[in-house]
Amino acid sequence: MIVVMSTGSGEKEIKEVVKRLEQAGFKGHLSTGVERTVIGVVGAAPGLSDLRETLVLLPGVDDVVPISKPYKLSSREFQPVNTVVNVNGVRIGGGQLVVMAGPCAVETEEQAMSTAHAVKAAGASILRGGAYKPSTSPYQFRGLGEEGLKLLAMARQETGLPLITEVLSPGDVDLVSQYSDILQIGTRNMQNFVLLDEVGKSNKPVLLKRGLSATIQEWLLAVEYVLSQGNRQVILCERGIRTFETHTRNTMDISAIPAIHSLSHLPVIADPSHGTGRQDLVTPMSLASVAAGADGLMIEVHPTPHLALKDGAQSLDFEQFSELMNRIAPVAAAVGRNIAGRES
Amino acid sequence: MIVVMSTGSGEKEIKEVVKRLEQAGFKGHLSTGVERTVIGVVGAAPGLSDLRETLVLLPGVDDVVPISKPYKLSSREFQPVNTVVNVNGVRIGGGQLVVMAGPCAVETEEQAMSTAHAVKAAGASILRGGAYKPSTSPYQFRGLGEEGLKLLAMARQETGLPLITEVLSPGDVDLVSQYSDILQIGTRNMQNFVLLDEVGKSNKPVLLKRGLSATIQEWLLAVEYVLSQGNRQVILCERGIRTFETHTRNTMDISAIPAIHSLSHLPVIADPSHGTGRQDLVTPMSLASVAAGADGLMIEVHPTPHLALKDGAQSLDFEQFSELMNRIAPVAAAVGRNIAGRES
Amino acid sequence: MIVVMSTGSGEKEIKEVVKRLEQAGFKGHLSTGVERTVIGVVGAAPGLSDLRETLVLLPGVDDVVPISKPYKLSSREFQPVNTVVNVNGVRIGGGQLVVMAGPCAVETEEQAMSTAHAVKAAGASILRGGAYKPSTSPYQFRGLGEEGLKLLAMARQETGLPLITEVLSPGDVDLVSQYSDILQIGTRNMQNFVLLDEVGKSNKPVLLKRGLSATIQEWLLAVEYVLSQGNRQVILCERGIRTFETHTRNTMDISAIPAIHSLSHLPVIADPSHGTGRQDLVTPMSLASVAAGADGLMIEVHPTPHLALKDGAQSLDFEQFSELMNRIAPVAAAVGRNIAGRES
Amino acid sequence: MIVVMSTGSGEKEIKEVVKRLEQAGFKGHLSTGVERTVIGVVGAAPGLSDLRETLVLLPGVDDVVPISKPYKLSSREFQPVNTVVNVNGVRIGGGQLVVMAGPCAVETEEQAMSTAHAVKAAGASILRGGAYKPSTSPYQFRGLGEEGLKLLAMARQETGLPLITEVLSPGDVDLVSQYSDILQIGTRNMQNFVLLDEVGKSNKPVLLKRGLSATIQEWLLAVEYVLSQGNRQVILCERGIRTFETHTRNTMDISAIPAIHSLSHLPVIADPSHGTGRQDLVTPMSLASVAAGADGLMIEVHPTPHLALKDGAQSLDFEQFSELMNRIAPVAAAVGRNIAGRES
Numbered sequence A, B, C, D: 001m002i003v004v005m006s007t008g009s010g011e012k013e014i015k016e017v018v019k020r021l022e023q024a025g026f027k028g029h030l031s032t033g034v035e036r037t038v039i040g041v042v043g044a045a046p047g048l049s050d051l052r053e054t055l056v057l058l059p060g061v062d063d064v065v066p067i068s069k070p071y072k073l074s075s076r077e078f079q080p081v082n083t084v085v086n087v088n089g090v091r092i093g094g095g096q097l098v099v100m101a102g103p104c105a106v107e108t109e110e111q112a113m114s115t116a117h118a119v120k121a122a123g124a125s126i127l128r129g130g131a132y133k134p135s136t137s138p139y140q141f142r143g144l145g146e147e148g149l150k151l152l153a154m155a156r157q158e159t160g161l162p163l164i165t166e167v168l169s170p171g172d173v174d175l176v177s178q179y180s181d182i183l184q185i186g187t188r189n190m191q192n193f194v195l196l197d198e199v200g201k202s203n204k205p206v207l208l209k210r211g212l213s214a215t216i217q218e219w220l221l222a223v224e225y226v227l228s229q230g231n232r233q234v235i236l237c238e239r240g241i242r243t244f245e246t247h248t249r250n251t252m253d254i255s256a257i258p259a260i261h262s263l264s265h266l267p268v269i270a271d272p273s274h275g276t277g278r279q280d281l282v283t284p285m286s287l288a289s290v291a292a293g294a295d296g297l298m299i300e301v302h303p304t305p306h307l308a309l310k311d312g313a314q315s316l317d318f319e320q321f322s323e324l325m326n327r328i329a330p331v332a333a334a335v336g337r338n339i340a341g342r343e344s
Helices: A011-023 A046-053 A109-122 A146-159 A168-178 A192-199 A215-229 A256-263 A271-274 A279-291 A319-334 B009-025 B048-055 B109-122 B146-159 B170-178 B193-201 B214-227 B256-263 B272-275 B280-291 B318-335 C013-021 C048-055 C109-122 C145-161 C171-179 C193-201 C216-228 C254-263 C274-275 C279-291 C318-334 D013-024 D048-055 D109-122 D146-159 D170-179 D193-201 D217-226 D256-262 D273-277 D281-292 D318-334
Strands: A002-005 A027-032 A036-043 A063-064 A086-088 A090-093 A099-101 A126-128 A161-167 A182-185 A208-210 A233-240 A268-270 A296-300 B004-005 B027-032 B037-042 B061-065 B085-087 B088-092 B098-102 B126-128 B163-166 B182-185 B206-209 B234-238 B268-270 B296-300 C002-005 C027-034 C037-042 C061-065 C085-087 C091-092 C098-102 C126-128 C163-166 C180-184 C206-209 C234-238 C268-270 C295-299 D003-007 D028-034 D035-042 D061-065 D085-087 D090-092 D098-102 D126-128 D162-165 D182-185 D206-209 D235-240 D267-271 D298-300
Touching: A002 A011, A011 A027, A011 A036, A011 A046, A011 C048, A027 C027, A036 B037, A046 A063, A063 D035, A090 A099, A099 A109, A099 A319, A109 A126, A109 A146, A109 C163, A126 A296, A146 A161, A146 A168, A146 B193, A161 A168, A168 A182, A168 A268, A168 B170, A182 A192, A182 B234, A192 A208, A192 A215, A208 A215, A215 A256, A233 D281, A256 A268, A256 D281, A268 A279, A271 A279, A271 B004, A279 A296, A279 B037, A279 C098, A279 D256, A279 D281, A296 A319, A296 D256, A319 B037, A319 D206, A319 D318, B004 D013, B004 D193, B009 B027, B009 B048, B009 D003, B027 D028, B088 C027, B098 B109, B098 B318, B109 B126, B109 B146, B109 B318, B126 B146, B126 B234, B146 B163, B163 B170, B163 B280, B170 B182, B170 B193, B193 B206, B206 B214, B214 B234, B214 B256, B234 B256, B256 B268, B268 B280, B272 B280, B272 B296, B272 D003, B280 B296, B280 B318, B280 C254, B280 C279, B318 C318, C013 C037, C013 C048, C091 C098, C098 C109, C098 C318, C109 C126, C109 C318, C126 C145, C126 C234, C126 C295, C126 D146, C145 C163, C145 C171, C163 C171, C171 C193, C171 D170, C180 C193, C193 C206, C193 C216, C193 C268, C193 D013, C206 C216, C216 C234, C216 C254, C234 C254, C234 D061, C254 C268, C268 D035, C274 C279, C274 C295, C279 C295, C279 C318, C295 C318, D003 D013, D013 D028, D013 D035, D013 D048, D048 D061, D090 D098, D098 D206, D098 D318, D109 D126, D109 D146, D109 D193, D109 D318, D126 D146, D126 D298, D146 D162, D146 D170, D146 D235, D162 D170, D170 D182, D193 D217, D206 D217, D235 D256, D256 D267, D267 D281, D273 D281, D273 D298, D281 D318, D298 D318
Parallel strands: A099 A126, A099 A296, A126 A161, A161 A182, A182 A208, A208 A233, A233 A268, A268 A296, B098 B126, B098 B296, B126 B163, B163 B182, B182 B206, B206 B234, B234 B268, B268 B296, C098 C126, C098 C295, C126 C163, C163 C180, C180 C206, C206 C234, C234 C268, C268 C295, D098 D126, D098 D298, D126 D162, D162 D182, D182 D206, D206 D235, D235 D267, D267 D298
Antiparallel strands: A002 A036, A002 A063, A027 A036, A086 A090, B004 B037, B004 B061, B027 B037, B085 B088, C002 C037, C002 C061, C027 C037, C085 C091, D003 D035, D003 D061, D028 D035, D085 D090
């Protein structure tokens, strides 16, 4: 951290800053420039960000600039080697492309079963599906709850595909863990810190979606909640951020994929269904994500999207999904990957 | 809702849309223009927004445009008369300006007590303070928990000021309700729907902060969760939204204040402390909020902001707060309000 | 500027950075911390921001952090005393509130004349009106051109109100200067650097609107173009920024008003007409702007807004404008200002 | 366009709206729902968007919803077949991937020449380079001007590569046209309508970058300025939009590439250099753009990026560019394209 003194400040103000730093257990290292003095803060990091808040109020201080990254356990500096998350033999982050697919929300046994079989046949290696659905409006469909979990578990058993489903509340973590192989934290809960603590204590891998307006740094700090509770099996999922553009539901930040790979050792996948909100953009954005180095994809599939109870507009039907898988294969190959569980 | 057919579509596609509408219990009303046909959807509203998702996938459909507002109970149309939230005799939304003030986080008994007395002396009529603090990083101060609630309750008892404090988790609603007069839902939890359901079932007034990147419509839909559970005592709080600007922590959307007053019957207050993140901007933005018609203010106050454990940079000291109250009074008077509980 | 070395870097990389700094005419001042070394860059400022771009590429460099503000002439540090822009005796930035009002676009002689008389009668001290209109679409009304300038000049002569109008192109600066007392640069031209150079060479005061997605720093750098050409008569105008919110046309960043007053000596006014795009929000946002310390307001007025050729939805009619002026007066008084040219 | 009446409105208000529509040359077509009436506006499109502004002010009108796209000449509906822009035999939009590469700014003859030869050798088919540079600050390097154009023309002659360079001002269009094969309009000038008119009158192909906070619709409307002046040779270029994320300079909206292909017949290319601002992200984002269907790429290349006068941090050196071309080739092949001018 660097304390930048204002051009008009003098010795008295500098002494006051150094004194405050020492009270907090740090040392101040002065550097006197032509126009102003800057004070380097030397010492161990914890508590620095709260300290920053208060230093800025001292007389003569113009700005306080952080220079360390506030996340540790998720950083590439902490662990240079890639984390590989192993879900019943499916390895995420290990070089292969892992495709998770299934309905936005489970509606009926037949819908769940037929979709599970269809995505498996097309080459998906993990089944996704929602039983607890966050909805902007209380008057929309909110999922089947535990009944939905049971249908998903049946589909898992029949197809052998591991299951990922969302958990919305700390009180549901145990229940959802009984059915699901991966716990998904949705975009609206990225900073639900009580929930993050709770899944951090579970022994299930966690997939953490990026918040609607979260910076990459905030996203990695949310991951830090899970990791610091002892759970090191975390997958990140880019699913679009909120911008002024209205043509798409969100704006996919594809550059977050290589950025995460550079900053962190954790795997990162892409969700072009929520990232675009448009069926016609799912395929090109899937290809783009793979080309940018995504470790996997999460795709919404429905037997009859135009009759879906939720998110039909962004769901692919079975044929479209199969076509997508066929188009992904050569792009994956072009960047040195192959699709997990699919014969090449 | 309006279904806009594409210019190239014909009778067959139109019939298909009308059929789909009728299956879902609606009627289609055709309007044939020079370039294209539009189909008005006639029928009761529930389920419309999920239907919209699927109509857009039908052949020949160019766009589906919602025309009804998706929130009901919070709308001015549903209830033309202003809701007044009564908190132990302090009336929010009743014409007077209600000032809530206190520390971001409770740290010690002395800090809590001295701040409570100071804000009361300066004219605040509700005490704010945090015991459970959401922090971007797990390594930052996260509040004293129930110990903090007890300190706040002591401060309430001594000063007679009603108390507002934040609840972070559905499991804590009962506990926090034992101590607090108003339940605060923070910005990161605006779409924590399980928590919204839970406070909707309580009999305490709820203050709901706007989400970091929430539209006004999404904010009112979040309110709808609380109202539809039976709790009609809701206060909205504008606290800044996320934009590209980095000079301030957030960008306060002051225009949301008159916009909410036009769309809804619920009271709306402003939080310039979080809205700006800068001590020097709290006063001008407080004045602006009052001039724009805010029903109240929420201000962070600390005995020694430069030593605060949290959010020091945006906290006022006692003298600054007192000065703020003095400057607010004439602006409030100029827009026909006076400060609740303060002798004029 | 501070060069932050990565934790793994050693003496060799540090030497390379220092060498590069010296080649560019600067000195490097080392500060060795527990985790990493930072290098303070000492020397005069010009060229620093281009240098920053290249330092970041050197081996072992983690980040390069600017600490000086890149604008000079517009900064409060350069000139502590407020600039007062004098327009034919109307002083902007001198403590009084200056109201500029008139039609978005001049349409006819009668419209121009009647509006000029009405805004004068209600207490405006400067007449605004557009002859060259930037339109998102080429198929919209683009203004009357020089014919419009002539009508505005007539209105100025009859009422005695100084005139402000927009100039869109470097080639039009001379022509517009013959008619107008203030040259307005619109939001879409805030970074039209050739145009900024050109008005910087003129002897007319310049009003520079904030760009649609411009940071405060970029805005002040745009001002710097005008000032560095020798023209020191610049007024800033906050008119809303682009965010995800769709209820309003733009989101007014009211906090920019006190922020500019803190960073710069130049006057800043507010334009709630473009800032909101909604007639019903113009008055509350005018009051908020005045309370936050704006040096003036710019308001669109039209005899019959529902028949206006441009921006009718955000224009006030004569009665609404008169009512606005009556409501502004007490708020201005409450913050220690009075309205220029209006008997109190 | 649809006029949505408020729930409380009656026959009188509806009649008033219909009367106003008829005055403006349109017809109103009523559709009476359970809760409210909507009025479809029937008639030819020009002037509709200005009319919308004023209808919203009529009593009883709740909202006015546009349903037609306001751009015509750039739309896929107007011209179903792809436009192919032919630049001295290099065909953009014709199925092959066209790579434009070169220095951000021309600095010296040697830099221009060596870069031109290097990018040609690596497989680029168009040379890019800036002589007139828009700079956020007036104190930064602003380009060599006409001297730079001459150096670029020399490099073109030696290598045979067609040239693209930016024009900043309407007054420079003729001069730049004498040297350049494509006129580039930069992001800050996307809504410089006078400049758009001027290049619309020239006979050179135009490359129009997306504005920093421009919606796709606004971008296509800016294109419409050029097309409506008679110049139909337009290329769009996605180069990142402004969001809250600070890790990258901008956020590349890769989904704009397939969106433009769906909405328009014009070719669209990607600029990952400006889109990310980071050398290390240029390659993955180039691959992503190609996978998403971009018709070309624009890449900044410099002999020694760490010594560049401008934008060094996002420039590739010769070896990095050559490596990029090698990595693009298989991804292009995977989506059915090959690189123009490169032996496969």
